[in-house]
Amino acid sequence: MAFFIKEKLAAVLFDLDGVVTDTAPLHFKAWKVMADEESLRFDEEINRKLLGISREASLEVILKENGVEWTAEKKALWCSKKNEIYKKSLETLSEKDILPGIKKLLEDLKAQGIKAALASSSKNAPAILERLGISGYFSAIADAAKVQKAKPEPDLFLEAAEKCGGWYTDCVGIEDAESGVKAIKKAGMKSVGIESSVKLPDADLRLPSTAELTYEKLLALFQ
Numbered sequence: 001m002a003f004f005i006k007e008k009l010a011a012v013l014f015d016l017d018g019v020v021t022d023t024a025p026l027h028f029k030a031w032k033v034m035a036d037e038e039s040l041r042f043d044e045e046i047n048r049k050l051l052g053i054s055r056e057a058s059l060e061v062i063l064k065e066n067g068v069e070w071t072a073e074k075k076a077l078w079c080s081k082k083n084e085i086y087k088k089s090l091e092t093l094s095e096k097d098i099l100p101g102i103k104k105l106l107e108d109l110k111a112q113g114i115k116a117a118l119a120s121s122s123k124n125a126p127a128i129l130e131r132l133g134i135s136g137y138f139s140a141i142a143d144a145a146k147v148q149k150a151k152p153e154p155d156l157f158l159e160a161a162e163k164c165g166g167w168y169t170d171c172v173g174i175e176d177a178e179s180g181v182k183a184i185k186k187a188g189m190k191s192v193g194i195e196s197s198v199k200l201p202d203a204d205l206r207l208p209s210t211a212e213l214t215y216e217k218l219l220a221l222f223q
Contacts (some may be wrong), residue, residue, distance in 0.1 A: 011172075012105075014119065017182050018051070019174050021097065021099055022099060090131055098132050100209065107137075117141065118138055118142060119173065129141075140164040152180070168189055172191070176196060194207055194208075
């Protein structure tokens with residue numbers, strides 16, 4: 001006789017940029033400083049291709065778009081300089097920069113005993129949560145520096161689930177990028193796609209903005 005364990009909502013795994021807050025304009029300005037200094041083309045079209053990928057991968061995209069090659073040393077130098085420019089700009093963040101509906105969702109999850117974890121490729125995630133004043137709502141933050149492969153591979157979401165003690169089939173991942181939704185699906189989790197920037201047809205639940213995101217809608221994915 002086969003026995004089936006019913007899935008239940010135990011943890012919600014959040015991407016950061018485009019889900020919890022929008023630091024895309026800050027990233028854009030930091031990359032633009034580099035591009036202007038190095039006489040590279042960098043515009044909104046290129047910037048959209050950086051959605052959901054790491055700093056190093058983002059630089060590779062910019063270089064490819066410009067048809068130039070840099071040494072490993074120059075790439076490392078500019079990744080570091082870009083990050084310092086970006087981190088300085090984070091000082092402007094506050095609770096007002098939390099995206100609509102997210103604070104209420106975090107409060108509801110905490111009230112229901114559902115854990116929240118961060119699954120972001122941003123190495124500055126802890127500092128950003130501190131600036132937003134919501135660190136206390138998160139049980140765990142996946143360490144992007146420790147996972148073997150970045151999104152669209154599932155490593156970050158599996159790491160986040162493990163860190164907050166959730167079985168992967170009892171987790172929901174929330175993303176606003178195609179690479180992120182792919183990572184969630186590969187991890188065997190329920191997926192929510194926030195379509196404020198791009199369409200995410202593969203997500204189990206598709207919402208036009210974070211303002212539509214509620215505890216009840218996440219719970220319904222398991223019913």
